[in-house]
Amino acid sequence: KAGVTQTPRYLIKTRGQQVTLSCSPISGHRSVSWYQQTPGQGLQFLFEYFSETQRNKGNFPGRFSGRQFSNSRSEMNVSTLELGDSALYLCASSLSMGLGYNEQFFGPGTRLTVL
Amino acid sequence: AQSVTQLGSHVSVSEGALVLLRCNYSSSVPPYLFWYVQYPNQGLQLLLKYTTGATLVKGINGFEAEFKKSETSFHLTKPSAHMSDAAEYFCAVRGSGSARQLTFGSGTQLTVLP
Numbered sequence: 001k002a003g004v005t006q007t008p009r010y011l012i013k014t015r016g017q018q019v020t021l022s023c024s025p026i027s028g029h030r031s032v033s034w035y036q037q038t039p040g041q042g043l044q045f046l047f048e049y050f051s052e053t054q055r056n057k058g059n060f061p062g063r064f065s066g067r068q069f070s071n072s073r074s075e076m077n078v079s080t081l082e083l084g085d086s087a088l089y090l091c092a093s094s095l096s097m098g099l100g101y102n103e104q105f106f107g108p109g110t111r112l113t114v115l
Numbered sequence: 116a117q118s119v120t121q122l123g124s125h126v127s128v129s130e131g132a133l134v135l136l137r138c139n140y141s142s143s144v145p146p147y148l149f150w151y152v153q154y155p156n157q158g159l160q161l162l163l164k165y166t167t168g169a170t171l172v173k174g175i176n177g178f179e180a181e182f183k184k185s186e187t188s189f190h191l192t193k194p195s196a197h198m199s200d201a202a203e204y205f206c207a208v209r210g211s212g213s214a215r216q217l218t219f220g221s222g223t224q225l226t227v228l229p
Contacts, residue, residue, distance in 0.1 A: 004158075033216060043205065043219035056216055090158055092217075104217065106151075106158035 002027065004093050004107035012113045018079040021110045025072050025093030031055075032074040033104060034066060037088040046089075049074055050096070078112075086114045117142040117208045121220035129228045134178075134193040136223045138206030141187065147209040148189045149217070150180055154202045162204075165189060176200070201227045 005024045013019050025032050033056075034046040045058040049068035066076040072093075078085055088111050092104035122137040140146060147166050151159040163174025170182040180191045189206060206220040 035217070035219075042221045043207075043217075045216040045218070048216060058216065092159075103161065103164070106160070108156075108158045111156075 004091055004105055006089075006091050006107040006110050008110060009108065010111045010113075012115060013081050014115050015081055015083060017081050018077060019081060019112060020075050020077050021089055021091075021112070023074045023076075023091030023093075023107060025074070025091075026105055029093035029095055029105070030072050031094045031096055031102065032068055032072065033092045033094075034074070034076050035090045035092065036060075037090060037109070038084075038086070043090070046076065081114045083114050085112065087112055117146065117210050117218050119206050119208050119218055119220035121204075121206050121223050123223055124221065125224045125226065127226040127228055128196045130198055131195050134191070134196045134200065134225065136191040136204050136206075136225065138180075138189045138191065138220060139187050140189060140206070140208045142208055142210055148180075148182060149207040149209070150174065150178065150189075150191045151205045151207060151219075152202045153205065153222075159205065162191070196225075196227045198227050198229065201225055 007022045031050045033048040035043050037043045047066050048056040052068045063079045068074045088109045090109045091107045094102040094104045118141045120139045149164045150162040152162050153159050162178050163172045165172050165182045173179045178193045204223050207217045209217050
């Protein structure tokens with residue numbers, strides 16, 4: 001079974017631009033979460049989607065948004081990029097978001113560099 | 116609110132020595148606890164998890180961790196370090212309801228010396 005895939009793996013953008021990152025979850029997984037990883041702030045939760053609806057959101061500005069499609073694939077968008085948005089963006093999928101434990105499987109990440 | 120504290124951002128051990136990576140958590144609900152490993156330019160790989168039941172949890176690659184509620188700790192150990200264990204390790208806690216997301220510690224970079 002294929003793992004979580006993220007595209008592109010690397011991106012270079014300039015300040016003020018916007019960017020869209022894509023995540024394809026493991027087949028059958030319906031929940032997708034996004035995390036930002038930076039040297040200064042570590043790993044921080046961005047948001048979680050399930051059944052095309054945002055179910056949970058971290059403490060990030062409105063420039064960060066996402067969506068989930070009917071096939072569970074997810075995209076996240078960052079508008080008006082700032083230098084501080086340079087980070088590794090990780091996507092994780094899980095079977096569901098019901099009660100109890102649902103293991104999250106992580107993709108390799110997208111490395112975004114903002115110049 | 117939930118939080119995780121990892122003591123020691125860098126740990127060095129000799130090959131064959133004991134690995135001990137420390138993690139303390141804070142959670143208002145019974146937590147799910149995890150250890151992940153990250154190799155350079157890769158995502159996170161789950162090493163082991165505590166959800167319910169036995170407090171001593173065994174994971175992959177010879178790692179294990181013990182959930183100690185009284186100490187709010189979930190330290191990661193491996194009896195004998197291997198060069199391939201060199202990586203960054205993250206402890207994480209996951210609650211329920213509005214706190215379902217993973218909250219990570221700041222990570223511990225493990226160096227294994229020959």
